[in-house]
Amino acid sequence: MNVLLTVNGERHELDIEPRRLLGDVLRRDLGLFGVHFGCEHGVCGACTVSMDGRTVRSCLVYAVQAEGHEIETVEHLDRDGDLHPVQQAFSEKHGLQCGFCTPAFVLAAKGLLERHPDPDETLIREELAGNICRCTGYVGIVEAVRLAAERMRAAEARR
Amino acid sequence: MTGTRPPLVGARVARVEDRRYTTGAGRYLDDLEPAGTLHLRLVRSPVASGRITSVELSSWDPPPEGTLLFTGADLDPDLGIRADIDTPTAQPCLQPALARDVVRFSGEPVAAVLHPDQYAAEDAAECVDVDFDSLEAIVTIEQALAPDAPLVHDGWRDNAYVRRRRSFGDLSAARARAARTVRLVLRTNRQAGVPLENRGCLAVPDERGRGVTLWTSTQIPHLVRTYVAAQLGLAENDLRVVAPDVGGGFGVKGHVFVEEVLVPWLALRTGRPVKWVEDRREHLLASIHARDHLHVVEAYVGGDGHVEGLRAQLVVDAGAYSVFPWTSGSDSGMAAKVLLGPYDIQDYEVEDIAVATHKCPLGTYRGVGRPSAVFTMERLMDEVARQLDLDPFAVRRRNIVREFPYRTATGPVLDSGSYAQSLDAVEEALAEELKDPRRGSGDRPIGVGLSLYNEQTAHGTPDFTVRGVPIETGYESVALSVDPQGTVTLATGMQSHGQSMETTLAQVVAGELGVPLEHVRVDHGDTAGTPYTVGTWGSRGAVLGGGAAARAARRVREKLLGIAAHNLDVQAADLDIADGVVHVVADPARRLEVRDIAYWANRRTDRLPPGVEPGLAATVFLDGPERGTYSNACHGAVVEVDRATGKVRIQRYVVVEDCGVMINPTVVEGQIYGGVAQGIGSALLEEFVYGDDGQPLSSTFMDYLMPSSADVPLIEVRHLESPSPWTEYGMKGMGEAGAIGPMAAIANAVADALGVPVHETPLRMQRVWELATGSARRWAHDDWADLPGLSGFWTTGEQNERP
Numbered sequence: 001m002n003v004l005l006t007v008n009g010e011r012h013e014l015d016i017e018p019r020r021l022l023g024d025v026l027r028r029d030l031g032l033f034g035v036h037f038g039c040e041h042g043v044c045g046a047c048t049v050s051m052d053g054r055t056v057r058s059c060l061v062y063a064v065q066a067e068g069h070e071i072e073t074v075e076h077l078d079r080d081g082d083l084h085p086v087q088q089a090f091s092e093k094h095g096l097q098c099g100f101c102t103p104a105f106v107l108a109a110k111g112l113l114e115r116h117p118d119p120d121e122t123l124i125r126e127e128l129a130g131n132i133c134r135c136t137g138y139v140g141i142v143e144a145v146r147l148a149a150e151r152m153r154a155a156e157a158r159r
Numbered sequence: 160m161t162g163t164r165p166p167l168v169g170a171r172v173a174r175v176e177d178r179r180y181t182t183g184a185g186r187y188l189d190d191l192e193p194a195g196t197l198h199l200r201l202v203r204s205p206v207a208s209g210r211i212t213s214v215e216l217s218s219w220d221p222p223p224e225g226t227l228l229f230t231g232a233d234l235d236p237d238l239g240i241r242a243d244i245d246t247p248t249a250q251p252c253l254q255p256a257l258a259r260d261v262v263r264f265s266g267e268p269v270a271a272v273l274h275p276d277q278y279a280a281e282d283a284a285e286c287v288d289v290d291f292d293s294l295e296a297i298v299t300i301e302q303a304l305a306p307d308a309p310l311v312h313d314g315w316r317d318n319a320y321v322r323r324r325r326s327f328g329d330l331s332a333a334r335a336r337a338a339r340t341v342r343l344v345l346r347t348n349r350q351a352g353v354p355l356e357n358r359g360c361l362a363v364p365d366e367r368g369r370g371v372t373l374w375t376s377t378q379i380p381h382l383v384r385t386y387v388a389a390q391l392g393l394a395e396n397d398l399r400v401v402a403p404d405v406g407g408g409f410g411v412k413g414h415v416f417v418e419e420v421l422v423p424w425l426a427l428r429t430g431r432p433v434k435w436v437e438d439r440r441e442h443l444l445a446s447i448h449a450r451d452h453l454h455v456v457e458a459y460v461g462g463d464g465h466v467e468g469l470r471a472q473l474v475v476d477a478g479a480y481s482v483f484p485w486t487s488g489s490d491s492g493m494a495a496k497v498l499l500g501p502y503d504i505q506d507y508e509v510e511d512i513a514v515a516t517h518k519c520p521l522g523t524y525r526g527v528g529r530p531s532a533v534f535t536m537e538r539l540m541d542e543v544a545r546q547l548d549l550d551p552f553a554v555r556r557r558n559i560v561r562e563f564p565y566r567t568a569t570g571p572v573l574d575s576g577s578y579a580q581s582l583d584a585v586e587e588a589l590a591e592e593l594k595d596p597r598r599g600s601g602d603r604p605i606g607v608g609l610s611l612y613n614e615q616t617a618h619g620t621p622d623f624t625v626r627g628v629p630i631e632t633g634y635e636s637v638a639l640s641v642d643p644q645g646t647v648t649l650a651t652g653m654q655s656h657g658q659s660m661e662t663t664l665a666q667v668v669a670g671e672l673g674v675p676l677e678h679v680r681v682d683h684g685d686t687a688g689t690p691y692t693v694g695t696w697g698s699r700g701a702v703l704g705g706g707a708a709a710r711a712a713r714r715v716r717e718k719l720l721g722i723a724a725h726n727l728d729v730q731a732a733d734l735d736i737a738d739g740v741v742h743v744v745a746d747p748a749r750r751l752e753v754r755d756i757a758y759w760a761n762r763r764t765d766r767l768p769p770g771v772e773p774g775l776a777a778t779v780f781l782d783g784p785e786r787g788t789y790s791n792a793c794h795g796a797v798v799e800v801d802r803a804t805g806k807v808r809i810q811r812y813v814v815v816e817d818c819g820v821m822i823n824p825t826v827v828e829g830q831i832y833g834g835v836a837q838g839i840g841s842a843l844l845e846e847f848v849y850g851d852d853g854q855p856l857s858s859t860f861m862d863y864l865m866p867s868s869a870d871v872p873l874i875e876v877r878h879l880e881s882p883s884p885w886t887e888y889g890m891k892g893m894g895e896a897g898a899i900g901p902m903a904a905i906a907n908a909v910a911d912a913l914g915v916p917v918h919e920t921p922l923r924m925q926r927v928w929e930l931a932t933g934s935a936r937r938w939a940h941d942d943w944a945d946l947p948g949l950s951g952f953w954t955t956g957e958q959n960e961r962p
Contacts, residue, residue: 004434007185014834014910017278017902019278020263020278021276027190027191031188032183033183033185033186033190034182034183034185035183035416036355036356036406037189037357038355038356038357038406038436038439039439039859040438040439041439041859041860041861042437042686043859043860043861044355044612044860046355059470063477073183074181074182074183077182079184083178083181083182085184090177091173091174091177091178091180091181092173092254094174094825094826094828094829095182096177096181097175097407097657097658097659097830097833098180098354098355098356098405098406098656099177099179099180099181099185099404099406099657100185100187100355100356100406100407100409100659101355102180102181102356103180103181103182103183107180108516112379117951120322121873123235123867124866124868125869126869128866128867128868129868129869129870130867131861132355132865132867133355133866133868134352134353134354134355134407134409134831134865135355135407135657135829135833135834136829136833136836137829137831137832137871137874137897138271138832138833138836138867138868138871139829139871139874140829140832141868142868142873143776156625
């Protein structure tokens, strides 16, 4: 089936089986290996991507369903060579260890902060409860999100 | 201890490996796919126990064109995983790479299909018809030990992989000294490590016609290489094993799996790259399970709360096969060895039994036998406190080891520790909660619980030799080299899958060598070009990997200074290195750059002192202290229990830990946070449930629940420092520690809140509700000690099997 996918600002014409998952096509066909599969049944969140600015699980979306939508993966964030404040904060606050859940958490946190620029700890924990991390115990992740929030608010204030 | 701390050791250095992970540039196993790859999809047994009558591609539902099918009949009958225990009672078994005549657990691989397209391979697997005669499934410990129980393995006497009994001290005398006997049964149910990245491997035959490269998501590249080469009849130097980025291991990926034997076999057979990546369901069914202990104990206790002696029967449901290299006896054996923990008890008798059932094999997961052992001892301490109306802190103070070194009853020596101080620190941290009037009262009572434990880490060869299992040693090794440009490479066969070794080992090397951190690169996980080593497990990466790195760096430093001294016409003792520059201490203007010396050592060998060979490199193998070094911690949990629903909320979680000298405190804290989170999962959420017919009922993340950010509080950590006298810098291992304490601390807190004893984990809502309403399952000593398969220990006198 011929589809036109818009991913990270680029248009791709692809001929793909309708049953192929969005995550599979992003990885195999477009080389975007930041998308990871942890469960393929919509619980762990490791496959998180953005679709029109909202986070979705790419294991629960067929690639053909993504036609007409704007898909963003983690690779888009440092396209100009600079780390996004969320990426920078994750590193500074030791919010990652093995890294497998990290691209998904970065996108989820980015999405959270775009909707709630000043979240408290409870909101952060609730909003990110859809992403599983097995390594960090979430301590560094929560601290990273707070640091990123602070910096993003400051940058916004300067504009 | 050897070595004073150089600069950077002890520093909270930011991780150097983060960029690739935060930007999606990490490369894990499933990201690799060379041209011509065949995808392997396994057909797995739907029944727990059965005889296979036929396996064939369906005729009415033909598979996709290009499908290849392999069954057990295509393979050498000896191909598979064998891990035997060298002890008289042990009974051997083999897990075949593909089941031949029988299947022994639901999820066991029965057939393999290959196809160039991954989706088509899954289609093809569904086109394989397998016929079984179902047999009676052994699903519980009681069933396994029942007289005349069907045997999981043909030809065995009974369903026990191994039964070992050891006696230490004088238990009769201990009984005579005691004022009362406390009997307990404790049950820690089946769980697993569940790393977020599933297992997978990719075997690529060498295009030049010699050998094969096996890429695999593993913690133990060299051990995989040795085992797989032998299995396949390959010269070991024709097999290369590489671990790419690995998305978590936790001990699960510290095994050699049947798939790692099968995949390269298929690659050699087809002449094509063969790739296998499991899905989550397969992982939950058929990788490695853990915990699943039943402890029956009898403690002889003085009127003041001192435990005079202990008798313990430790039974583990080890599943259908013995795992490599740890064996099915790993959990029960370790629990028996370390049960006494930080307590001064010398009169001890223990029997450890690993039973076979028709379930997923049981292997090592962060903490191994220790979380269950600590659950038992810490519930015992609280039960002693309850029966004698003593404070739980006081009972522990009455029992802890206070002077070091201390020779434990079972042999290992506790080198140093801060047990008393850690108790004090937790008691102080929770002072308010301990006085809270809501403790134990109302509809949502508060409870406070603690657990105190130590952890044997970085154990040396003698600790392995006594086990008689296929893991005979635990040393680590590194190869350090400095190239003509002066940049430094540390290559090791360990594999860093979250332990931050690219940073911590670089800190050690940069600190010892006196070069900037950015000039040091750590390569890990590849058997090519690295000296043999056991891999990353057993809380030894910092102690032995870091220790080896320190020694290698010091050797290179010595050579650097010797070359510099020769060229500056001074003595080496007059020199120091800092920031990549060698200078005369008394006259810093007289200096040489490390990069110039490195160029000379590699290229301008006319600059070398007479008799000094070219190059600037060192390889070091480092074994651990004879029976290890002991870190310790005290955990304190404050919970709120909803009596109406059974929901447990953790309000505070405090850890006071001591791992001696740390390379990077931020990394240590990260390991503790992660371990505690897994421990919270163990305590409250995670359980593998099987039906009466052996059907796995926890086969997705909807059933096997792991802690999310909403379940784990901000964990408070405080460090104490009792350096080890036997290790580099005085370091002790702590990678597993965080996961060892929570089951006990949280169970004790729930018991405190509800005013009833807790015997079983995980404390899922249903169990807590049953405890709150008085309808909980009864765990009585006699129910178990009277069972035919267990009663022998309780009715006969002390017997020594292996002193």
